[in-house]
Amino acid sequence: xxxxxxxxxxxxxxxxxxxxxxxxxxxxxxxxxxxxxxxxxxxxxxxxxxxxxxxxxxxxxxxxxxxxxxxxxxxxxxxxxxxxxxxxxxxxxxxxxxxxxxxxxxxxxxxxxxxxxxxxxxxxxxxxxxxxxxxxxxxxxxxxxxxxxxxxxxxxxxxxxxxxxxxxxxxxxxxxxxxxxxxxxxxxxxxxxxxxxxxxxxxxxxxxxxxxxxxxxxxxxxxxxxxxxxxxxxxxxxxxxxxxxxxxxxxxxxxxxxxxxxxxxxxxxxxxxxxxxxxxxxxxxxxxxxxxxxxxxxxxxxxxxxxxxxxxxxxxxxxxxxxxxxxxxxxxxxxxxxx
Amino acid sequence: xxxxxxxxxxxxxxxxxxxxxxxxxxxxxxxxxxxxxxxxxxxxxxxxxxxxxxxxxxxxxxxxxxxxxxxxxxxxxxxxxxxxxxxxxxxxxxxxxxxxxxxxxxxxxxxxxxxxxxxxxxxxxxxxxxxxxxxxxxxxxxxxxxxxxxxxxxxxxxxxxxxxxxxxxxxxxxxxxxxxxxxxxxxxxxxxxxxxxxxxxxxxxxxxxxxxxxxxxxxxxxxxxxxxxxxxxxxxxxxxxxxxxxxxxxxxxxxxxxxxxxxxxxxxxxxxxxxxxxxxxxxxxxxxxxxxxxxxxxxxxxxxxxxxxxxxxxxxxxxxxxxxxxxxxxxxxxxxxxxxxxxxxxxxxxxxxxxxxxxxxxxxxxxxxxxxxxxxxxxxxxxxxxxxxxxxxxxxxxxxxxxxxxxxxxxxxxxxxxxxxxxxxxxxxxxxxxxxxxxxxxxxxxxxxxxxxxxxxxxxxxxxxxxxxxxxxxxxxxxxxxxxxxxxxxxxxxxxxxxxxxx
Numbered sequence: 050x051x052x053x054x055x056x057x058x059x060x061x062x063x064x065x066x067x068x069x070x071x072x073x074x075x076x077x078x079x080x081x082x083x084x085x086x087x088x089x090x091x092x093x094x095x096x097x098x099x100x101x102x103x104x105x106x107x108x109x110x111x112x113x114x115x116x117x118x119x120x121x122x123x124x125x126x127x128x129x130x131x132x133x134x135x136x137x138x139x140x141x142x143x144x145x146x147x148x149x150x151x152x153x154x155x156x157x158x159x160x161x162x163x164x165x166x167x168x169x170x171x172x173x174x175x176x177x178x179x180x181x182x183x184x185x186x187x188x189x190x191x192x193x194x195x196x197x198x199x200x201x202x203x204x205x206x207x208x209x210x211x212x213x214x215x216x217x218x219x220x221x222x223x224x225x226x227x228x229x230x231x232x233x234x235x236x237x238x239x240x241x242x243x244x245x246x247x248x249x250x251x252x253x254x255x256x257x258x259x260x261x262x263x264x265x266x267x268x269x270x271x272x273x274x275x276x277x278x279x280x281x282x283x284x285x286x287x288x289x290x291x292x293x294x295x296x297x298x299x300x301x302x303x304x305x306x307x308x309x310x311x312x313x314x315x316x317x318x319x320x321x322x323x324x325x326x327x328x329x330x331x332x333x334x335x336x337x338x339x340x341x342x343x344x345x346x347x348x349x350x351x352x353x354x355x356x357x358x359x360x361x362x363x364x365x366x367x368x369x370x371x372x373x374x375x376x377x378x379x380x381x382x383x384x385x386x387x388x
Numbered sequence: 389x390x391x392x393x394x395x396x397x398x399x400x401x402x403x404x405x406x407x408x409x410x411x412x413x414x415x416x417x418x419x420x421x422x423x424x425x426x427x428x429x430x431x432x433x434x435x436x437x438x439x440x441x442x443x444x445x446x447x448x449x450x451x452x453x454x455x456x457x458x459x460x461x462x463x464x465x466x467x468x469x470x471x472x473x474x475x476x477x478x479x480x481x482x483x484x485x486x487x488x489x490x491x492x493x494x495x496x497x498x499x500x501x502x503x504x505x506x507x508x509x510x511x512x513x514x515x516x517x518x519x520x521x522x523x524x525x526x527x528x529x530x531x532x533x534x535x536x537x538x539x540x541x542x543x544x545x546x547x548x549x550x551x552x553x554x555x556x557x558x559x560x561x562x563x564x565x566x567x568x569x570x571x572x573x574x575x576x577x578x579x580x581x582x583x584x585x586x587x588x589x590x591x592x593x594x595x596x597x598x599x600x601x602x603x604x605x606x607x608x609x610x611x612x613x614x615x616x617x618x619x620x621x622x623x624x625x626x627x628x629x630x631x632x633x634x635x636x637x638x639x640x641x642x643x644x645x646x647x648x649x650x651x652x653x654x655x656x657x658x659x660x661x662x663x664x665x666x667x668x669x670x671x672x673x674x675x676x677x678x679x680x681x682x683x684x685x686x687x688x689x690x691x692x693x694x695x696x697x698x699x700x701x702x703x704x705x706x707x708x709x710x711x712x713x714x715x716x717x718x719x720x721x722x723x724x725x726x727x728x729x730x731x732x733x734x735x736x737x738x739x740x741x742x743x744x745x746x747x748x749x750x751x752x753x754x755x756x757x758x759x760x761x762x763x764x765x766x767x768x769x770x771x772x773x774x775x776x777x778x779x780x781x782x783x784x785x786x787x788x789x790x791x792x793x794x795x796x797x798x799x800x801x802x803x804x805x806x807x808x809x810x811x812x813x814x815x816x817x818x819x820x821x822x823x824x825x826x827x828x829x830x831x832x833x834x835x836x837x838x839x840x841x842x843x844x845x846x847x848x849x850x851x852x853x854x855x856x857x858x859x860x861x862x863x864x865x866x867x868x869x870x871x872x873x874x875x876x877x878x879x880x881x882x883x884x885x886x887x888x889x890x891x
Contacts, residue, residue, distance in 0.1 A: 100718070107722050114441055129796055131590035133572060136797070139586050217844060223577035244532070244840050245575045250712065257709075260531030260844070269725070273710045273732010350728055 076337045077119050083333045085326045088149055092123035093331075095317075096145070096153045098137025100130050103248075104269055104351070108182060108315055109154035111347050115338035126154075133223075134158045135166055142167070142175035147320040149327035152179065156315045157225065160373045164380060165223075173373055176318035178365035179328065180335040183353040185267045186287035187225050187311040188297070189218075190253070190280045196262045202284040202303045205263070206237040213239035218263040219252030220245060225311035226265040229286050229300070231383060236304040256280065267313060268293065268352025286311040291354055308379070314372070315353075316365055332362055395517055398744025402752055407447055411749050414451035415756045418458015419764075421475075425466055425603050425787045428475035428595060429459035433719045437726075445727040446742055450749040452723050456716050457509060457699040457750070460659060461757045464501040464692050465768050468494055472603040472783060476594055477659035477695040479825050480667040482602060484680060484687030491683050494769045496629040500637050500685055501692040502761040503629075508645035508693035509754040512700035515649050517747055524708050527653050532840035533851050537861035538654070539834040542661065544865045545668035546823050547872055552681075554876065557823045560814075564827020565834070567592060574836050575843075587799040596791045596804035597828060601821045603787040604808020607780045609815065629685070637689035640670045644693030651694075652701020658716075659695035659702075664826045666694035700750055707743055708736060 095113050099105040106128060113124040129137035138159050145151040153159070153176065160173040189205075191197040196216075197205055209216050220226040222245045230243050246252040249266035256264035257279060264271070264280075274280045282297045286309050290299060300309035317335055319328060338344055345355045359365045380386040401407065421432035432455055440448035463478035468485035481501065488497040515523075530538075543561060550557040570581045571591025582588035629637070647669065648662035670690040671680045680687050702717050710731030712718035724731045729739060736743045771779070791804045811821055845851035853859045 103718070103722065107725050110437065110441075110722075110726055127796055131587070131593070131797065133577075133590065135589055136586055214846065222575055242843060242846070244843050245836075246840070247574065247836070254528070254705075254709075255531060258528035258531055271732075273730050273734050276730075277732065277734050347726075347728060350730065351725060 073118070077121075080119050080330075080333055080337055081121070083330050085324075085330060088324075088327050088330065089122045091150065092125045093149070094151050095124060095126045096137060096141060096151060097126060097128050098130065098134040098141075098153070098155070098158070100128060104185075104267065104313065105154065105156060105315070107351060108348070108353070111344060112154065112182065112317075112335070112338055115341050115344040116334050118341065119337040120334050135162050138162045139167070139171065141318075141320055142171035145320045147322040149319060149323045149331060151320065152331065153318050153320075154182065154315065155318055156313050157372070159318070160369055161224070161376060164373060164377050165385065173369055175321055177321050177323065177328070178362045178369065179317040179319055179331045180339065180362060181357045181359045181365050181368075182315040182317055182335075182339065183348050183355045184312045184314045185269065185351075185353045186285040186291060187229055187265060187313075188268065188285045189229075189283040189300075190256065190264050190266060190271055190275075191262065191283055192256050192259065193278055193281055195256070195259060197283070198281075202298065202300070205283060206233070206304060209234065209237040209239035209241060211239075214242060216263065217242040217244055217261040218265065219255050219261045220265055221248060221252070225286070228379065228383075229265065229309060229311050232306070232309050233300070233304070236306055236309075253280070272352060292356075293349065293352065293354065308375070313353075316369070328362070391517060394740060394744050395748060397740070398746075398748035399751075401446055401741050401745035402450065402748040407450055407745070407749070408752065410443065410447040410451040411454050411753050412756055414454025415458040415461075415753050415760060418455040418460075419462035419757065419760060421455065422459035422462020422478075423465045423474050423768075425472045425474055425599060425783060425790055428463075428790075429456045429716050430719065431595075431790065431793045432459065433716060433723075437719065437723055440723060441726065445724065445729050445739075446745045448723055448727055449720065449742065449746050450753075452720055453699075453703070453746060453749065454753045454756075456720070457696060457753060458757055460692075460696045460699055461502060461505050461761050463695070464505075464688070465498065466783075468497045468501070468688070469768060469771055470779070470783060471606045472787070473598060476598050476825075476829070477663045477698075478692075479598060479602065479660075480663050480691045480822055481688055483667070483822060484682070484684045487681065487683035488685065488688065493683065495765055496633055496685065497688050498765040498768060499629045499762070500633060500689045502758060502765070504637065504641040504644065504689045504693040505696040506754050506758040507641050508648060508697040509700060509757075510751065511642075511645040512649040512652070512697040513747065513750045513754070516700050516704055516750070520704050520708050523653050523704050527705055529857060530654055531855075532837045532844060533855050533858040534861065535654075535833065536837035536841050537852060537858040537865070539830050539837060541861055541865040541868075542665060542826070542830050543834075544868045544872070545665055545672070546826050548668045548672045548868070550820050550823060552818065552820060554872070556819050560819055560821070560823040561827045564824040565831040567597075567824075568828045568831025569835070574832070575839050587797065591832070592803060592828070593800055594825075594828065596800040597807050598825055599787045599791050600804040600807030600809075601811035601825065603783065604805060605811030605815055605821075607784055608808065608812040610776060610780060633685050636685050640666070640686040640690035641693045643669060643673075644690040645697045648694030648697030649701040652698035653704050659698040660829055662694040662698040663691035664822070664829075666690040667822075703746070703750070706731065707746065710735065 095109045097106050097109045109126050113126050116124045129140055141153045159176065163171060163173045218230050218241050220230050220243045227243065230241055234241055244261050249270040252264040253266055253271045255261045257274065271280055282294060284300045284303055285291060285294065285297050286300050288310050290297065301307055348355045359368060377386065381388050417432065418429065421429060433452055440451060459475055460477060463474035464481045464485060466472045466474045467478040467481040468489050471482050471486040473479045473482055485497045488494065546561060547554050547557055570588055572589055573580055579589055644666040647666050651662040652658060667687055667690060670686045671677050674680065674686060706712055706717045706720060710721065712721045721731055729742060787804065788801055791800050815821065841851050852862050
C-alpha cells in the first residue's frame with residue numbers, strides 16, 4: 050500500500066501539485082490570459098551553460114519549479130556545458146531556434162564570452178533579455194585562523210604594498226575573480242600571488258587548509274563556514290552594501306575607487322527574434338515566478354539579491370549594454386583586447 | 389560525542405516505509421544506469437534531480453546517493469560480460485573480469501564484484517561514521533603540492549598495472565596526457581590544440597572517450613572475430629565464486645576498501661582513480677602477477693571494492709564540509725541547496741537528521757543492493773546467450789544515447805566513434821587502453837596541481853620536497869619507479885641467454 054502511495058506521489062511530481070492560494074490562482078489566470086493560442090504546446094527548455102549542481106543550475110532549476118507553479122506546461126532544465134560556458138553561449142546565440150521554446154538562463158559570462166571569445170561571430174545582442182533573475186556580488190574571504198584573521202581589507206592592501214608577491218589569493222582564471230584581483234593589485238600598488246582554481250568552492254577548500262591567504266567566492270560557496278565562524282568576509286565587489294551583509298564594506302569604499310563591481314548577474318534571455326506575443330508570455334511567466342515570496346526566500350538562502358531594478362526585458366537589455374561597454378574598457382586597458 | 393546514539397537516531401530516520409522506498413528506488417535506478425553503457429551516475433543524477441524537488445530533503449538525498457553507489461554495483465556488469473564498462477570507474481574491471489567471462493566464470497566475477505562492493509561499502513560506512521571529523525582535518529591539509537605528488541604516484545603505479553610492455557604503456561600514458569591538454573588552458577584560458585573549434589574548447593569529455601575506446605572498439609573486434617567464426621565458447625560454469633576465489637579475494641577486497649575510502653575523502657579523488665590504483669596495487673602485491681589480464685579474480689575484487697568505498701569516502705567532505713570532491717557529489721550538493729539545506733560544517737549540528745539519516749541509508753542501501761544484485765547475476769549471464777548480431781547493435785545504440793545524454797552535443801558522438809576506431813587500431817597493435825584512460829583522467833589534475841604549486845612557490849620546485857606530506861609521497865613514487873627500472877634490467881639480463889638459446 051505504502052509503495053503504491055509512493056508511486057502515486059512520484060507520478061504527481063510530474064504534474065507539479067498546484068497550491069490553491071487565492072493570489073496564486075489570480076496570477077495563474079492572468080498568465081493564462083496572456084498565453085498565445087499556439088504556444089507553448091510542448092515543454093519549454095531552460096538552457097544552462099554550466100554543469101548540473103552548480104550555482105547557475107540551482108538558480109535555473111528553482112526558477113523552472115516556480116514557473117511550473119503558475120503555468121500549465123512543463124519547464125525542463127537542459128545543461129549544455131563545455132568550454133567554460135562558451136559552447137552553450139554560442140549554441141544559444143547562433144543555433145538555437147527563436148521559437149520561444151529555448152530560454153537561456155544566463156549570467157555575466159554571456160557578454161564576457163561575446164567580447165573576449167566570440168571573435169565577432171556573435172555578440173550579446175544576439176540575445177534578447179526576458180527578465181532579470183537575481184545577482185550576487187563577488188567577495189573576498191579570509192580564514193579566521195589564518196594570516197589575516199583580525200585584519201580588514203585596508204590592512205590586506207597595506208600588506209600587498211609592503212610585501213608584494215607574498216599574499217596568496219585563490220582565483221578562477223579569465224573571469225571576474227581574476228579581474229578583481231588585478232584591480233586590487235593596481236589600487237594597492239603591489240602584486241598578489243594569484244593561485245588558479247576551477248571554481249569558487251575549491252578555492253574555499255584551499256583557504257580552509259591554509260594553502261592560500263584569501264579566497265574569492267560567492268556567499269553560497271562559503272555560507273556554512275561563515276556561520277561556523279571559520280571564515281570572514283573582507284569585502285564585497287558591489288556598488289553599495291548588500292541587504293544580506295550590511296556590515297560588510299565594499300571594495301570601492303575601502304580602496305577609494307569606483308570600478309570594482311563584479312557579480313554573478315543572472316538573467317533569462319531568448320535568441321533574437323522570438324515572436325512578440327510569445328516573448329510577452331515568457332516575461333509574464335518569469336515575473337510571476339520571480340515575485341513568488343517562496344522563490345525569493347530560496348534565492349536569498351543561496352546568498353543572492355532578488356530585488357529587480359528592471360521593469361522589463363528591454364531595460365535588462367539596456368543594463369547589459371552598459372555592463373558590456375564597461376567590461377570592454379577594462380579588457381582594453383589590461384591588454385586583453387587590442388586597443 | 390555519542391556516535392552510536394546518533395547513528396541509531398539516523399536509522400530511526402531512515403527506517404520509515406517512505407525513506408526505505410526511496411532508498412530502494414535509488415538503488416534500482418543506480419544499478420540500471422550502471423549497467424547501461426554511457427549513462428553514468430552523473431547523467432542519471434542530473435536527469436532525475438528535478439523529480440526529487442518535492443521530496444523531503446532526507447528522502448531526496450537518500451535516493452540520489454543510492455543512485456551513485458548503485459551505479460558502482462551495476463557498472464561492473466557489462467565490463468565483465470561484454471568488455472564494455474558501464475561507467476568510467478569500471479574500466480579496469482574489463483581487464484580481468486571479461487577474461488573470466490571468456491573462461492566461463494562470468495558468474496564468479498559478477499558475484500565477487502557484488503559481494504566485494506558490499507563489504508567495501510559497509511566497511512567504509514563504518515569509517516565514515518567513526519572518523520568523519522578527523523578525516524576532514526587530514527583532507528584539508530592536502531593542497532596543490534600534495535595533489536601533484538599523488539598524481540605522480542598514480543602514474544608510476546600505472547606502470548605496475550599493465551600486463552604487457554611497459555614501454556607501450558608509457559606511450560599510452562604520454563598520449564593520454566597529451567590528449568588531456570586539448571582545450572582551454574586552465575591558467576590563462578588560452579586554447580590549445582582546438583584548431584578554432586568551439587567543441588574542442590572544453591577538451592575531450594571522458595564519457596565519449598571511454599565509450600569509444602572500450603565500447604566501440606570492442607564491438608569492432610568482436611565483429612571481426614564473428615566474421616572469422618572465432619566466437620568464444622559461451623559455456624557458463626558456475627554462478628558463484630569458489631572457495632579458492634574467496635581465498636584469493638578477501639585481501640584485495642580489504643585493501644580496495646581502505647584505498648578507495650582514502651582516495652574518496654580527498655578532493656579531486658573518487659571512484660575512477662580509486663579503481664585504477666587498486667588494480668595496480670593488487671598486481672604489484674600478487675605473487676603471480678602474470679595471471680593479471682588473464683582472468684585473475686583479484687583484478688575484479690580489488691577495483692570493484694575500491695570504487696564503492698570511494699563513494700562513502702566522498703560523502704565525508706560533502707556532508708561535513710559541504711565540499712564536493714567530484715562531479716557527482718557536486719550534484720548532490722546542488723540537490724541539498726535546492727532543498728533549502730545549507731551544506732557545510734553546521735549541517736551536522738543544525739540538521740542532524742539529514743547528516744545521520746544519509747549515513748544510515750548507506751548501510752541500508754548496501755544491503756538492498758547486495759540482495760538486488762546477487763539474484764540478478766543469473767539473469768545477466770543469460771545475456772551472453774543473446775546472439776552477437778542482436779546484442780552488439782543494442783549495446784552500440786545505448787553507448788550513442790549515453791554519450792549524447794551527457795552534454796546534449798552531437799559532437800560527442802563523433803568523438804566516441806573516432807576514439808572507437810582509434811581504439812580498435814591501437815588494440816590490434818598490442819597497446820593497452822587502460823593507461824590511456826587513466827592519463828586522461830589524471831592529466832588535467834596533474835597539470836593544475838603542478839601549475840598551482842609553482843605559482844604558489846614563485847616557480848621554485850622545492851615546494852614538493854619542503855612539505856612533509858608531498859615529500860613522502862614523491863619519495864614513495866620515486867622508490868617504486870626505481871624498483872621498476874631495476875627489475876626491468878634484471879629481467880632483460882635474465883632474458884638474454886634464453887633468447888640466444890631458444891632461437
